[in-house]
Amino acid sequence: MRGGFKLDLAIVIFLEIIVLSAAIIVAGHGFSFYVQRGLDDIIGGSDYQVIVQVNKNETANFIEGLKETYSGRDGFRYRVSKELGENTHVLLGYSEQDLKNGALDEVTRLVSSLPGYGGLAPLLDPAILVKGMPQETYPELIEEIHTWPEAKFAAKGPMGLYVVAKDRKHLDTIQDKLKDLTSTYYKWELDLKDHTNQEAAQARKMIDVALQGKKYWFTAAPAEGVIGDAVRLLKSYTSQLVFESELPVGAEVILSPETLKTGTKPKSSFLARVYTDGVFLIKGDSLELTGSEKAYLLDGTGYVKKALSEYRLESPRKDLEIWQPVTDAHDLQVSIQALADKVVQGEDFGILVREIEQLAKNLSLQVPSELNSQLSVLVLWDRVGRLPDGFRAELAQKLLDWGNAMPSDPLLRLKQSLPSWSDEDIAKSWQEIEAIARPKTVSVVTTETIPPIDGVVRQPAAEISEDIKSQIGGVVNSVVPFAALTVVVILLWVFMAIDHSLWGSYLETKNNHLTPLYGWIIGVLEMVFVVYVMPFEMSVIVKLVYVIVGGIGSAVVITFSNRISPLNAKSIEAGEALGLSKTELYRQVIVPDGRPGLWQLLNRRKLLSPRRFRNA
Amino acid sequence: MLELHDIVLERNNVRSLSDVNLTVNYGETVVLTGPSGCGKSTLIRVALGLIKPKSGEVWFEGVNLQALSSEALRKKRRKMGIVFQEFQLLEHFTVLENVLLPLWEGDRIRNKAEDAIKSVGLWDKRFRYPRQLSGGEKQRVGIARALALDPDIIFWDEPTAALDPMYVHEILRIMDSLAQKKTMLVVTHEMPFALKVADRLVLMEAGKIVEEASPSKIFSEPSSHVGAMYRERLLDTREALQKLDTKQVV
Ligand SMILES: Nc1ncnc2c1ncn2[C@@H]1O[C@H](COP(=O)(O)OP(=O)(O)OP(=O)(O)O)[C@@H](O)[C@H]1O
Numbered sequence: 001m002r003g004g005f006k007l008d009l010a011i012v013i014f015l016e017i018i019v020l021s022a023a024i025i026v027a028g029h030g031f032s033f034y035v036q037r038g039l040d041d042i043i044g045g046s047d048y049q050v051i052v053q054v055n056k057n058e059t060a061n062f063i064e065g066l067k068e069t070y071s072g073r074d075g076f077r078y079r080v081s082k083e084l085g086e087n088t089h090v091l092l093g094y095s096e097q098d099l100k101n102g103a104l105d106e107v108t109r110l111v112s113s114l115p116g117y118g119g120l121a122p123l124l125d126p127a128i129l130v131k132g133m134p135q136e137t138y139p140e141l142i143e144e145i146h147t148w149p150e151a152k153f154a155a156k157g158p159m160g161l162y163v164v165a166k167d168r169k170h171l172d173t174i175q176d177k178l179k180d181l182t183s184t185y186y187k188w189e190l191d192l193k194d195h196t197n198q199e200a201a202q203a204r205k206m207i208d209v210a211l212q213g214k215k216y217w218f219t220a221a222p223a224e225g226v227i228g229d230a231v232r233l234l235k236s237y238t239s240q241l242v243f244e245s246e247l248p249v250g251a252e253v254i255l256s257p258e259t260l261k262t263g264t265k266p267k268s269s270f271l272a273r274v275y276t277d278g279v280f281l282i283k284g285d286s287l288e289l290t291g292s293e294k295a296y297l298l299d300g301t302g303y304v305k306k307a308l309s310e311y312r313l314e315s316p317r318k319d320l321e322i323w324q325p326v327t328d329a330h331d332l333q334v335s336i337q338a339l340a341d342k343v344v345q346g347e348d349f350g351i352l353v354r355e356i357e358q359l360a361k362n363l364s365l366q367v368p369s370e371l372n373s374q375l376s377v378l379v380l381w382d383r384v385g386r387l388p389d390g391f392r393a394e395l396a397q398k399l400l401d402w403g404n405a406m407p408s409d410p411l412l413r414l415k416q417s418l419p420s421w422s423d424e425d426i427a428k429s430w431q432e433i434e435a436i437a438r439p440k441t442v443s444v445v446t447t448e449t450i451p452p453i454d455g456v457v458r459q460p461a462a463e464i465s466e467d468i469k470s471q472i473g474g475v476v477n478s479v480v481p482f483a484a485l486t487v488v489v490i491l492l493w494v495f496m497a498i499d500h501s502l503w504g505s506y507l508e509t510k511n512n513h514l515t516p517l518y519g520w521i522i523g524v525l526e527m528v529f530v531v532y533v534m535p536f537e538m539s540v541i542v543k544l545v546y547v548i549v550g551g552i553g554s555a556v557v558i559t560f561s562n563r564i565s566p567l568n569a570k571s572i573e574a575g576e577a578l579g580l581s582k583t584e585l586y587r588q589v590i591v592p593d594g595r596p597g598l599w600q601l602l603n604r605r606k607l608l609s610p611r612r613f614r615n616a
Numbered sequence: 617m618l619e620l621h622d623i624v625l626e627r628n629n630v631r632s633l634s635d636v637n638l639t640v641n642y643g644e645t646v647v648l649t650g651p652s653g654c655g656k657s658t659l660i661r662v663a664l665g666l667i668k669p670k671s672g673e674v675w676f677e678g679v680n681l682q683a684l685s686s687e688a689l690r691k692k693r694r695k696m697g698i699v700f701q702e703f704q705l706l707e708h709f710t711v712l713e714n715v716l717l718p719l720w721e722g723d724r725i726r727n728k729a730e731d732a733i734k735s736v737g738l739w740d741k742r743f744r745y746p747r748q749l750s751g752g753e754k755q756r757v758g759i760a761r762a763l764a765l766d767p768d769i770i771f772w773d774e775p776t777a778a779l780d781p782m783y784v785h786e787i788l789r790i791m792d793s794l795a796q797k798k799t800m801l802v803v804t805h806e807m808p809f810a811l812k813v814a815d816r817l818v819l820m821e822a823g824k825i826v827e828e829a830s831p832s833k834i835f836s837e838p839s840s841h842v843g844a845m846y847r848e849r850l851l852d853t854r855e856a857l858q859k860l861d862t863k864q865v866v
């Protein structure tokens with residue numbers, strides 16, 4: 001029962017340290033778990049390396065297939081996550097070994113053909129991203145990286161080569177090692193003067209010659225790649241004229257039903273231009289050609305230079321005419337409404353195409369390849385941002401009209417509902433895109449140190465930096481101690497304040513002017529212990545903040561002791577008048593009279609109890 | 617038994633007690649009275665050793681309190697009981713626990729507290745908390761608590777001032793009966809009680825003792841204007857009672 005006030009205080013402080021530490025651990029881990037959970041659902045989390053969107057109806061099949069493919073690999077995990085519209089997100093996780101063995105590439109192949117494939121998920125792990133290296137070099141690099149003790153694994157990702165570190169603190173070392181590893185690769189960049197494809201092709205030829213027998217890879221900026229694809233695809237939907245003889249690149253060819261004389265300036269609604277990759281119709285629409293038109297070469301100023309020999313018209317648009325209805329469908333309204341909604345909401349046309357395919361499959365309809373082609377154009381146009389204004393709304397309306405009318409072949413009507421682009425429209429489109437994407441430089445990655453050609457600029461090939469997702473992960477990690485700190489500060493004020501202020505009030509009864517100093521020292525000491533036992537890795541600054549906040553908190557609390565835990569002067573006087581010692585005054589009067597806190601809890605055992613009295 | 621010699625109490629150059637000399641003998645009941653703020657409660661605190669006077673000495677049972685260590689003073693204080701105006705019970709303790717409290721660091725003999733509770737007629741309510749009691753009952757707990765240590769002297773600081781008139785009487789009755797066996801210093805404005813019970817009446821004004829004599833002497837021929845004032849009050853009361861009596865006769 002004895003032991004005194006100081007022992008009580010020591011025990012209270014000890015308990016406070018335990019409570020504070022527990023609070024930090026719970027808050028820290030709780031918060032990081034919470035954040036991780038949220039991120040898991042958004043992007044797959046740190047365990048899960050791949051996120052796959054699968055059509056809702058296909059989920060079960062897909063999971064079956066996954067299990068079959070990956071059965072027996074203990075590191076493999078999957079989690080069926082959120083449903084988003086028609087798709088289910090499935091998160092796939094692999095063991096370290098799997099990842100080293102190229103599981104990411106494997107799964108990419110496996111899932112990339114699936115409807116709704118969403119691509120490789122970003123990693124939350126601490127990772128360095130290497131951009132700019134040719135993919136052909138990856139196997140060699142990966143092999144080397146996998147011998148590094150700091151690296152968890154390296155794998156090809158959507159943006160480049162990802163090197164995942166075992167621990168965040170290894171990132172710098174890995175970055176340095178990667179710089180070393182890639183230091184033998186250079187990027188040579190040659191400026192183009194006219195920014196034409198021809199000039200670029202010539203430059204490439206020059207480089208081919210200069211670097212013959214050496215290792216080298218031409219590189220293109222990712223945007224160029226997409227736009228190039230778009231142009232190529234759009235061109236494949238433009239009607240081409242095929243001539244026996246070779247025509248000068250850049251020249252124009254006119255098609256006319258009438259016979260034209262050399263030297264005259266003709267007017268015609270059909271015009272084609274000669275490009276390196278073919279003669280494309282750039283004015284008029286091949287659907288309107290009768291086939292009896294003759295071709296004439298123009299001279300550059302618009303006058304007929306000469307009549308051309310026989311030509312063949314290769315028109316993908318011609319196919320549109322011969323497509324026939326296949327079957328009837330009557331229960332479409334719901335699906336169509338959903339489809340129309342998605343169109344308006346801006347659903348990716350790639351996904352829409354898959355949905356239309358699915359719809360057709362459900363209705364035992366066949367999607368004509370021509371329609372598919374047309375939709376593919378939409379996909380591209382949408383991706384390069386060249387969809388006409390109000391197009392989506394218009395298309396959605398047309399879809400609805402079509403559904404309401406219940407046509408004999410819904411897909412035929414769907415085709416009709418799509419905008420009718422002429423060859424001219426399509427040509428304008430790719431010409432515009434091409435104009436934006438004129439090559440300005442030609443670049444090549446090589447292991448050579450001597451510039452192959454005059455006037456080229458040399459720089460290291462690899463761009464090495466921390467991956468953006470890894471940076472997010474870093475932020476999440478650094479937020480954890482701050483979250484814990486917040487909880488501790490709140491606890492300090494709400495819970496600890498009571499104990500500290502009880503003590504402060506006690507000191508004040510002694511008229512102690514050093515009270516705030518004691519408070520500060522106690523707070524600092526507690527925080528030093530707490531920081532010492534804390535299981536998080538934190539920067540010195542965060543630790544310092546803990547200590548200072550703890551100290552200040554405690555000092556402030558103690559300064560305002562009498563407001564937080566006011567002592568009842570009358571009760572104290574009564575206790576004193578009854579001859580209670582300081583310790584008992586505190587145990588029997590002051591602490592139980594104050595606000596409930598740890599101290600009061602602890603004090604319960606020390607309270608007077610009638611059972612502890614005996615009868616005389 | 618209790619002697620205050622030339623007590624001077626000063627704070628911030630304001631004197632709240634000046635040259636107070638007061639003796640309370642064994643078995644005596646001394647009533648101390650005076651206008652509000654004249655220093656009665658302060659005097660009691662000084663007597664209990666809760667406040668150290670600037671000068672002067674407090675002797676209790678032959679010992680100078682100022683000369684004692686705080687531990688010895690604490691022991692000595694256990695020989696004194698005090699009943700407060702506002703009861704000053706501990707809300708988190710039951711009646712029994714409140715009364716046990718002074719015994720906690722003592723011999724821890726339960727009967728002492730139980731007997732005290734019985735003597736104030738609260739046996740049935742010993743497990744109640746103060747908030748569950750009436751004012752009169754609270755003060756009876758306060759008395760029981762003061763009695764638990766079987767003190768040699770009991771100080772009363774206006775024990776009835778915070779009570780409804782209906783409870784005043786029951787407290788005065790207890791005090792009256794205690795006055796037979798205990799030494800008491802009573803601060804009160806209840807002049808009929810003083811007249812009836814007090815061996816000596818002490819009048820204070822502005823920190824000074826202005827008159828000290830038997831109540832009957834003071835009420836018949838007061839020598840201070842405070843004494844005259846109390847005499848007036850007593851006469852008023854008597855007059856009122858007489859009126860009541862004649863009315864009842866009629
Ligand atoms: N420790 C102390 N030192 C000096 N002066 C004090 C001390 N405690 C109280 N006083 C002063 O003593 C004066 C008298 O107060 P006290 O409460 O004793 O009057 P009282 O006669 O009991 O009045 P009441 O009838 O209202 O209870 C007050 O002015 C108070 O400020």
Ligand SMILES: [Mg+2]
Pocket residue numbers: 656657658773774
């Ligand atoms: Mg008073």
